[in-house]
Amino acid sequence: MLTPAGRFAPSPSGDLHIGNVRTGVVAYLWARWSGRAFRWRTEDLDRVREGSGERQLEEFRGLGVRIDGDVVTQSHRTDLYASACDDLAGRGLVYECYCSRRDIQSAPSAPHAPPGAYPGTCRHLTEAQRGEARARLAAVGRAPALRLASDVREHTVEDTMLGSVTSHVDDFVLRRGDGVWAYNLAVVVDDADMGIDQVVRGDDLASSAPRQAHLCALLRLPVPEYVHVPLVLGPTGARLAKRDGAVTPAQLAVHGFDLWAWMGESLGFGPWRDIDDALMRFDPARMTHEAVVFDPPPLTAAG
Numbered sequence: 338m339l340t341p342a343g344r345f346a347p348s349p350s351g352d353l354h355i356g357n358v359r360t361g362v363v364a365y366l367w368a369r370w371s372g373r374a375f376r377w378r379t380e381d382l383d384r385v386r387e388g389s390g391e392r393q394l395e396e397f398r399g400l401g402v403r404i405d406g407d408v409v410t411q412s413h414r415t416d417l418y419a420s421a422c423d424d425l426a427g428r429g430l431v432y433e434c435y436c437s438r439r440d441i442q443s444a445p446s447a448p449h450a451p452p453g454a455y456p457g458t459c460r461h462l463t464e465a466q467r468g469e470a471r472a473r474l475a476a477v478g479r480a481p482a483l484r485l486a487s488d489v490r491e492h493t494v495e496d497t498m499l500g501s502v503t504s505h506v507d508d509f510v511l512r513r514g515d516g517v518w519a520y521n522l523a524v525v526v527d528d529a530d531m532g533i534d535q536v537v538r539g540d541d542l543a544s545s546a547p548r549q550a551h552l553c554a555l556l557r558l559p560v561p562e563y564v565h566v567p568l569v570l571g572p573t574g575a576r577l578a579k580r581d582g583a584v585t586p587a588q589l590a591v592h593g594f595d596l597w598a599w600m601g602e603s604l605g606f607g608p609w610r611d612i613d614d615a616l617m618r619f620d621p622a623r624m625t626h627e628a629v630v631f632d633p634p635p636l637t638a639a640g
């Protein structure tokens with residue numbers, strides 16, 4: 338039996354801003370509060386900036402976060418994703434898709450499907466049509482993507498912060514045309530393999546949870562507890578972003594910013610002194626359900 342665990346799973350696409358850090362810290366506090374281990378996964382299948390995975394980890398270690406077990410790196414685990422996909426394929430649940438993004442945008446959408454959902458164009462092609470489409474892609478140096486042949490229209494999960502979350506489940510991509518394993522497959526396989534039974538992350542990912550839970554069921558994996566927490570917004574009301582100003586802990590340190598105090602305050606607990614204070618005072622029942630706006634100071638040469 339694996340130890341039940343929570344986790345943080347950042348993509349190493351650059352330095353984390355204080356909104357990302359706050360979410361990771363909440364995941365840690367929530368795991369410890371509920372008696373769980375806390376694990377770390379680097380989601381480097383896509384969008385990697387050299388060295389940023391290591392810096393993200395250092396940032397958290399510097400804050401006093403203790404990580405259990407080995408750090409898991411997705412790019413070392415592609416065999417696991419391939420075997421999960423083979424398992425689905427063996428049950429007739431995977432098909433090749435030859436569509437470009439433009440094909441999908443211009444295809445008429447299926448009834449009751451939200452914009453952008455895959456309309457199923459390649460699901461019922463004959464072998465002859467597949468052969469032709471494969472050759473057409475190969476001629477321009479492309480390969481087909483793999484999609485899940487989904488047998489449901491939508492799926493609902495119970496989220497600890499948000500209550501019931503229902504979203505459309507289309508024939509989503511399992512492996513992209515460029516051979517990269519898709520986020521939804523990798524996340525589900527990894528969480529189960531790492532013993533993660535609690536997923537605390539930003540609520541911008543809440544609408545992905547139903548697809549992921551559906552995939553768990555198809556792969557006969559346990560569905561974790563989902564906890565989607567409010568985001569930190571920038572001055573325009575959109576998700577906080579690097580272009581908003583000084584937003585990373587290092588940039589803000591130059592301005593004398595007290596990260597622990599701000600995290601505690603913005604989550605509804607009043608200022609925290611440090612990680613021990615946060616661990617002592619964290620209580621999910623008292624945590625805010627509202628997003629917070631952060632108006633960053635301007636970025637200067639020093640930070």
Ligand code: GLU
Nearest residue numbers: 346347348380524538542
């Ligand atoms: N790697 C994703 C991100 O950085 C998070 C994935 C997850 O927590 O499920 O946005």
